[in-house]
Amino acid sequence: MTVMTYLEAGRLALAEEMRRDPAVWALGEDLGRGGVFGQYKGLVEEFGPERIVDTPISEATIMGAAVGAALVGTRPVVEMRFSDFALCAVDELVNQAAKNRFMFGGQGRVPLVVRQPSGLWRSSAAQHSQSLEAWYAHIPGLVVICPATPADNYGLLKAAIRCDDPVVYMEHKDLWPSGGDVVPNGEPLPIGVARIARHGDDLTIVTWSGMVRVAEDAAGLLADRDGISAEVIDLRSLYPWDRAAVFRSVRRTGRLLVAHEAVAVGGFGAEIAATVAEELFDALDAPVRRLGMPRVPVPYSLPLEDALRVTAGKIAAAARATIAGERPHTDGV
Amino acid sequence: MMASDRATAESPELSNVDSGRLLGHYRTMCRIRAFEEAAEQAQKDGEVRGAVHLSIGQEAVAAGVCVHLDHADVITSTHRGHGHTLAKGADPAAMMAELFGRSGGTCQGKGGSMHIADFAIGMLGANGVVAAGLPIAVGAAHAFRMRREHGRVAVCFFGDGAINRGPFLEALNWAKVYELPVLFVCEDNGFAATTRTRSMTAGDGAAARASGIGVPAAAVDGNDVGAVDEATGAALARIRGGGGPFLLHAATYRLKGHTAADPAAYRPSAEVEARWRDDPIARCAEMLRLHGRVAAAGLAAIRDAAHTEMEAAVAAARAAPWPDLDLAWTDVQDVGAPLP
Numbered sequence: 257m258t259v260m261t262y263l264e265a266g267r268l269a270l271a272e273e274m275r276r277d278p279a280v281w282a283l284g285e286d287l288g289r290g291g292v293f294g295q296y297k298g299l300v301e302e303f304g305p306e307r308i309v310d311t312p313i314s315e316a317t318i319m320g321a322a323v324g325a326a327l328v329g330t331r332p333v334v335e336m337r338f339s340d341f342a343l344c345a346v347d348e349l350v351n352q353a354a355k356n357r358f359m360f361g362g363q364g365r366v367p368l369v370v371r372q373p374s375g376l377w378r379s380s381a382a383q384h385s386q387s388l389e390a391w392y393a394h395i396p397g398l399v400v401i402c403p404a405t406p407a408d409n410y411g412l413l414k415a416a417i418r419c420d421d422p423v424v425y426m427e428h429k430d431l432w433p434s435g436g437d438v439v440p441n442g443e444p445l446p447i448g449v450a451r452i453a454r455h456g457d458d459l460t461i462v463t464w465s466g467m468v469r470v471a472e473d474a475a476g477l478l479a480d481r482d483g484i485s486a487e488v489i490d491l492r493s494l495y496p497w498d499r500a501a502v503f504r505s506v507r508r509t510g511r512l513l514v515a516h517e518a519v520a521v522g523g524f525g526a527e528i529a530a531t532v533a534e535e536l537f538d539a540l541d542a543p544v545r546r547l548g549m550p551r552v553p554v555p556y557s558l559p560l561e562d563a564l565r566v567t568a569g570k571i572a573a574a575a576r577a578t579i580a581g582e583r584p585h586t587d588g589v
Numbered sequence: 590m591m592a593s594d595r596a597t598a599e600s601p602e603l604s605n606v607d608s609g610r611l612l613g614h615y616r617t618m619c620r621i622r623a624f625e626e627a628a629e630q631a632q633k634d635g636e637v638r639g640a641v642h643l644s645i646g647q648e649a650v651a652a653g654v655c656v657h658l659d660h661a662d663v664i665t666s667t668h669r670g671h672g673h674t675l676a677k678g679a680d681p682a683a684m685m686a687e688l689f690g691r692s693g694g695t696c697q698g699k700g701g702s703m704h705i706a707d708f709a710i711g712m713l714g715a716n717g718v719v720a721a722g723l724p725i726a727v728g729a730a731h732a733f734r735m736r737r738e739h740g741r742v743a744v745c746f747f748g749d750g751a752i753n754r755g756p757f758l759e760a761l762n763w764a765k766v767y768e769l770p771v772l773f774v775c776e777d778n779g780f781a782a783t784t785r786t787r788s789m790t791a792g793d794g795a796a797a798r799a800s801g802i803g804v805p806a807a808a809v810d811g812n813d814v815g816a817v818d819e820a821t822g823a824a825l826a827r828i829r830g831g832g833g834p835f836l837l838h839a840a841t842y843r844l845k846g847h848t849a850a851d852p853a854a855y856r857p858s859a860e861v862e863a864r865w866r867d868d869p870i871a872r873c874a875e876m877l878r879l880h881g882r883v884a885a886a887g888l889a890a891i892r893d894a895a896h897t898e899m900e901a902a903v904a905a906a907r908a909a910p911w912p913d914l915d916l917a918w919t920d921v922q923d924v925g926a927p928l929p
Contacts, residue, residue, distance in 0.1 A: 281735065306735050312759070312762055312763060314762065314763060316724060316756045316759055317723075317727060317759035319724070320725050320727070320728060320756060320760070321725070321731055321760075323724070323725050323728055324665075324724065324725035324726060324727060324728025324732070325731050325735075327708075327713055327728075327729060328663065328732045328733070329732065332728075347721060348721070351718050351721065352716075352718075352721055352725065357920045357922075358921050359696065359700045360696045360699075360700055360704060360714055361695065361700060362697065362919065363706055363708040364706075364713070396921050396922070396927070397921055399922060399924045399925060419923070419924055421922040421923055447924050447925075495925050496925030
C-alpha cells in the first residue's frame, strides 16, 4: 500500500498498463512535457515519443486518429486536456467512436479511452470548468467513468484501458492533489459497481467525482449538528450506473438526494431521480431531490463561482429539507 | 504537380496502362455503374430506404485508385461510398443486402448505404459525416507507422466539400508532421451537396491547400481511369517507400443528384448532357476500341455480365430474410450492454 495523489494514481495506472500491453499508447497535446497537469510526467522517458505522442492542437484529429488507430488494433488513451476542449471532437467521439461497432454490424471495435479533466478548478471560468458527463451518458456505445479517489483513479483507469468499448474518463481537476492509499501492480476495478463512501440510515446521497468528498463533509455536518445519518454513494461510473446499489440503499433509507457539480437541468441526477421515482415509488418517504449548479455558465470571480457551487452546506440543507418532508423547489434551477 | 493527359475521343492516347489492365478497369467501372443503377431503381421502388448517394460518373476514381490496394491496405470513404467499397473488393450481394436492410448485409443491415463497410478487406467504412474519414485514415496510418508495418497504406476518399471542414486541415497537417503513409484522394465532383463547391471555396482547392502545408499533390482527370491509375501508382510508390503523405485531386462530375431522390434541378440540363459525353466508362470503352483493339461485343459482354451480377444481387437481397430482431440490441457495448 502506497499513499499517492489522485494524479499520481492515474499516471501509475497508465504506466503499468503500457508495460503490460504494447498496444496501449497515449496521445494528446503537450504529453511530452508531462501533460498540462503533469499527469504524464516521466512517461515519455520510459516509453518514448512513439507511445507518448505529442500532437498538434487538433482535437478532432486527436480523437479521429485514435478511432482509426483503434480500428487497426491499437488501444489509444486520448488526452483532451480539458473536457471543454473535447467539444471540438464530439463528432469523432459521438458519431464515430461510439457508433462504429454497431453501425458496421460488429465488424470493428474501438477500444479507446478519452481522458477529459473536468469540473471547477482555480477560477478557470466558463470554458475550462464544465462537468458534461451527462452528455456522454446519453450516447449509446459509450462507457462513462468519473473516479473520486486515488484508488479508484488507479483501478478504474486500468479497467477503462482494458475495456473494449470507448470510455469517456472524467478526472476532476480539483482532485489532482488529493491523497489516498493505492496498491501498485493491482487489478482493475469492475466498471459499474458503486462504492459506499459513508454508511447511513436516514437518507441516501448519490454523487460522484469531485462532489463525493463534499457530500461526505455534508454527511459529517448532518451527523454532528442534526443527528441525521446520511449514506453517501459514490456512483463511480454513470454508464453503466449501479442501479442495484442505489435501490438497496433507498429501500432502506426511504429518501434520496442526488448531488452533482454539473448543471442540474438535464444532469445525470435527473436520470437517477426519475429511475428511483419509477421503480421505488412505494419505498419513498419523501420526494426525491436533486442538487446541481444553476443553469448558468461558470463565472471567473471567486465569490461568483462560490455562489453557484454546490457546497457541503447546500447538500446538508437539502438533506434536512428532505428529512423534514418539504417539497423541493425546482423553479429556476 | 503531376501532368496528366486528358484523353478525348478525337485524340485518345493510351497511357502507360496496358489494355489488359484497362479492361480490368472497364469491368470494375461497369460493375459499379450497374450496382448504382440497381440501387437507384430499388430506391425508387421503395425497397431501399433512407438516403442513397450514387457515384454514377465517378467510377474511374474508385477503380483507378483501388486497383493499387490489397486487403492489408485500408480505405475510408464518404457517404457516396458504394464504388470505393466494390472496387476494394467487397461482395456486391452482401452490399445490396445491406442497402435492403436484410440479413446477410455487410453490416447485418445496421448501417445501410451510408455506412457500408467491409473490414475484412480493409474497407473501414463509408461515413455520414463529411470529412470524418480523414482523421480515421490518418489514425490507421499512424498505427502502421508505430508498428513499423512498412509498405502498408491508408487511403482516404473525400469530396470537394470536405476541404472546407476543419478535419481536412487537421488531418493533412497531422499526416505531414508524422510523415504518415496516407494517400488523400479528393474526389471532386463539383458539388458540395447541392451547392457548387467553387462558389463556397476560396483559393485553388484541395491540391493548393495541401501544398500550403507541405503535402505534395497532383491533379488528375478523374474521368480518365488510366490517368487515375497512373497517378495513384506514382503516389503510392512514393508513400510505400516512406515518402510521407500525398494528395491526389481527381476532377470528376456527379452525373446524378446529391441523393437518388435529388433531381438536381439547380444545374442546367445542357451542362449535365455535356458531362454525360465525358462519361468515364464511355471514355474507357473508346480507348479500348481504338487502342486495345477490343471488340465492341467484348465490351458489351462485360457490361451485360455486370448487370446480370447486380440483378442477381438485388434478387438475393429481396429474397433474404429481415435481420433477427435481437440484432437491434447487439454490438452496442460490452460494459453496460442494453437489455432487450
